[in-house]
Amino acid sequence: MLRAIGLGVVLFGFWLTLSGHYTPLLLGFGVGSCVLVVYIAARMEVVDQEGVPLHVTGRFFSYLPWLMKEIFVANVEVAKVILDPKLPISPRIVVFHGSQDTDLGRAIYANSITLTPGTITTGVAGHEFEIHALRAADLETDEQQQMDVRCTRVERGRRERAS
């Protein structure tokens, strides 16, 4: 129930940022629309820990700048590879261990891996992440370790331990 209200508030904020017209009529439509959407979302059973991840939002936004920096660095690396006339690639599929306990955390980690060019998540099963890497040498870096640690931190906060 609390999550449904949270989703409603977030959606209304989304409406306000999109709208730009603050007349009573349109605000009324906004409230009505939010209620309708929350009702449909509840029917679809998407209003839960994963669908409305309000508990990780704050931590996720503090993780985002680091991720963007990583994406930029990886982009430059891959750009160098592509523009190299010899095309120095050695693609292979490897399996990583991820320390996330919930599906939400796994999804964040898997998507972070995919977003940084050079690595793509091809499958997730429990703690195992199957990854296609453009260059095997890229995998043995601290960044990959750090990404795992940081995603787990997003999932459950710095001090909280998994129960």
Place this chain on the structure above:
Amino acid sequence: MDDRVILRVGAKILIPFILLYALYVQFHGDYGPGGGFQAGVIFAAAFVLYALVYGLGNALKVLPPRATYACGALGVALYLGVGFVTMAMGGNFLDYDVLAHDPTHGQHYGIIGVELGVLVTVFGVMVELFYAFAGRRRLDP
């Protein structure tokens, strides 16, 4: 083990925002590109995404085919209803000016009603079409 984690979580987060965006497009037709048809398509797209990720069975539970038929009819009824209300109030069919004391407001309310009808019909028919296609299997598996 369900290995569709990424799709499932992504769709879950995305669907409410797509639905709300559709309604935003619906009600801001006056101010930018948008209106009933586009909104209906986006609204239906959210259901299509849901059906693709969670399976047709779940989608049919959320929105049974009977409801989509009803949507298709209801929208047309709404459209016609606005027309008949204007006639009852002494104007021509879909002559919005008579809906309020001020013709401009009348136009406004009339168009909102008609666009809502378009949204409901387009949404119903789009989802109905998807259900019809999704029920078919490819012949060479």
Place this chain on the structure above:
Amino acid sequence: MFVAATAGILVSMALALLRALLGPTVYDRVLAVNTFGTKTVLLIAAIGFLTERPEFLDLALVYALINFIGTIAVLKFFEYGDLGLTRRIQREAE
């Protein structure tokens, strides 16, 4: 300056189309069409600025949405031969 941006995007769209034509597998084509879609989104945005009508960004958002759902739908069709079925979730339900 948006003329240059539009031209650049169009060039890379043409190159992406080349990959769609070359294939060789169906997944290459889907990949090419998906990046083509992303570029279309950016093209719509750039044209919006070029013509001084940034409301085009609403359309760009809708196009991004349709592109994503379309890609998922096509992939699902090629993976299962059916749009409605989710084998694993279905199996769980049984």
Place this chain on the structure above:
Amino acid sequence: MDLAFDVLIWGSLGLGLFFMLVGTIGILRMPDVYTRLHAAGMTDTMGAGFLLLGMALYTVEEMVPGHTSYWTVLVRLVLVYAFLLFTSPIATHALARAGLAGGVEPWTNDAEEGT
């Protein structure tokens, strides 16, 4: 001030186009689907990112502050990028998985290297 802004805008747009074109060249040069996906990711992340950043800077320069359309345009640019960042990895993952399920073998050059 204006000149500096213009340089920034040109720089952003140029970087965006650069990453986008390199990504597209990658799509053409790479040997198989999976390696091409890495190149395609560049368009979605940095190519789109820098192009949209350039547009945002242009908006900041051109529009009159305080005018409502100033904010709505910026909000939409951020939304487009957020949406691309959110959906691009999902689509990429789905594509890679569908390829593996469809029996497309990943290309390797292990034999050449003799490992």
